[in-house]
Amino acid sequence: xxxxxxxxxxxxxxxxxxxxxxxxxxxxxxxxxxxxxxxxxxxxxxxxxxxxxxxxxxxxxxxxxxxxxxxxxxxxxxxxxxxxxxxxxxxxxxxxxxxxxxxxxxxxxxxxxxxxxxxxxxxxxxxxxxxxxxxxxxxxxxxxxxxxxxxxxxxxxxxxxxxxxxxxxxxxxxxxxxxxxxxxxxxxxxxxxxxxxxxxxxxxxxxxxxxxxxxxxxxxxxxxxxxxxxxxxxxxxxxxxxxxxxxxxxxxxxxxxxxxxxxxxxxxxxxxxxxxxxxxxxxx
Numbered sequence: 001x002x003x004x005x006x007x008x009x010x011x012x013x014x015x016x017x018x019x020x021x022x023x024x025x026x027x028x029x030x031x032x033x034x035x036x037x038x039x040x041x042x043x044x045x046x047x048x049x050x051x052x053x054x055x056x057x058x059x060x061x062x063x064x065x066x067x068x069x070x071x072x073x074x075x076x077x078x079x080x081x082x083x084x085x086x087x088x089x090x091x092x093x094x095x096x097x098x099x100x101x102x103x104x105x106x107x108x109x110x111x112x113x114x115x116x117x118x119x120x121x122x123x124x125x126x127x128x129x130x131x132x133x134x135x136x137x138x139x140x141x142x143x144x145x146x147x148x149x150x151x152x153x154x155x156x157x158x159x160x161x162x163x164x165x166x167x168x169x170x171x172x173x174x175x176x177x178x179x180x181x182x183x184x185x186x187x188x189x190x191x192x193x194x195x196x197x198x199x200x201x202x203x204x205x206x207x208x209x210x211x212x213x214x215x216x217x218x219x220x221x222x223x224x225x226x227x228x229x230x231x232x233x234x235x236x237x238x239x240x241x242x243x244x245x246x247x248x249x250x251x252x253x254x255x256x257x258x259x260x261x262x263x264x265x266x267x268x269x270x271x272x273x274x275x276x277x278x279x280x281x282x283x284x
Contacts, residue, residue, distance in 0.1 A: 078141050085135040088113040096136050096144070100124060103147040104211040104282070127211055127284040147213055150256060153188060153283035154226025160184035161226075161253035161261040169264035175244070177262035181228070181251045184261075198249030201230040201279045210281040217270040223280065225256030229268075232277040245274030 072090040073082035084092055089112050097109040097117060105120040118134040125132045128143050136144075143149070161184040168180050178197040185192055190209060192200045204210045210228070220229060231250040239246045250272055252260035260268045272278070 075141065078136060079138055081138060083135050083137045084113060086113050086115070086118045092136075093117070096121070099141075099144040099147075102214065103144055104213040127208070148215070148219075148222065148224055148282070150224040151226065151283050153209060154224055154256075156226070157184060157188050157228075157253060157283055158225035158255050158261070160187040162255060162265070165261040165263060165265045171265055173266075174263045177251050178248070180261070180263035181253055184253060185228075196233065196248035197251035198230060198233045200228070200251055201232075201281075204228060204230070204281040205279075209284055211284055213280050213282055215280050220254075220270050220280075221258040221268040223254040223256070223268070224282065225254060226283045227254040227256075228252070228281045228283075229254065229260065230279045230281070231272040232275040232279075234274045235277070239274075245272060249274065 072084050072088045072092045074092055075095055078084065078092065084096070091111065093113045094109050094111045096113070097107050097111075100107050100117070100120050101109070103124060105124050107117055107120050121136065121140070122132050122134045124130075124144065125134075125140055130140055130143060161181065164180040164184045168174055168176060178194075178200070181197075181200070182192055190204075190207060192203045194200070194203075205212055215223070223229070229252050231245070233249040234240050234246040236246075241247065250262070250269075252262040252268075254268060255261055255265075258268050260266055
């Protein structure tokens with residue numbers, strides 16, 4: 001019989017002995033030894049082949065979300081009710097960024113709907129009395145595709161511009177374009193200062209009631225009523241002392257019918273003798 005206890009005797013200080021019993025803890029059985037399985041020549045496919053995606057160059061990573069990212073709707077689908085918003089990517093976002101830039105809200109065209117695109121889209125919506133949500137839906141897209149549209153402020157400014165032009169020179173220039181336009185702007189609550197017409201450009205750029213747009217010279221006669229066109233002074237310093245447009249540039253208001261109004265009424269010019277540089281500002 002095998003005992004599972006251990007006995008020991010200890011002599012005490014009074015010369016007596018005491019017996020102590022200690023249980024024995026058996027060692028765990030290690031079982032029979034095992035031989036490792038033989039190695040087999042199994043060719044495993046690369047993970048990229050298993051998930052059907054290309055191997056990325058070293059140093060690049062791919063997001064797990066990229067595998068199932070849905071396609072952004074097209075502009076035609078947006079016109080019928082679809083919406084794109086922050087986080088979207090693709091051709092529709094590139095088209096949105098192009099439209100924003102053409103409407104005077106320049107943004108890098110990279111196909112990614114990030115914070116900058118969202119912020120500029122909100123500015124466009126705010127300036128055009130559209131619900132400000134930073135999303136591209138049918139209403140916002142329609143406005144973006146027609147940036148040269150007439151507004152209530154534009155109509156008021158065109159009326160004021162015509163009145164001042166007729167009061168000053170009628171159909172003959174007096175050389176006081178900034179005077180006529182400045183008074184018309186003042187009548188709709190917009191104040192500009194300075195002695196020269198070209199100085200109005202920077203002031204209108206910073207006025208929230210206007211937005212700057214890029215248009216070709218051939219489009220100038222097609223501008224909506226109330227558009228303000230500012231021609232720069234001469235880029236040649238040696239000509240700036242000669243006075244007139246060389247020194248002061250030129251400014252006018254479009255009547256929406258192919259004519260311009262300043263200190264007089266004339267056909268909308270598409271070129272200027274003093275400079276080929278001009279800026280266009282549309283009333284919001």
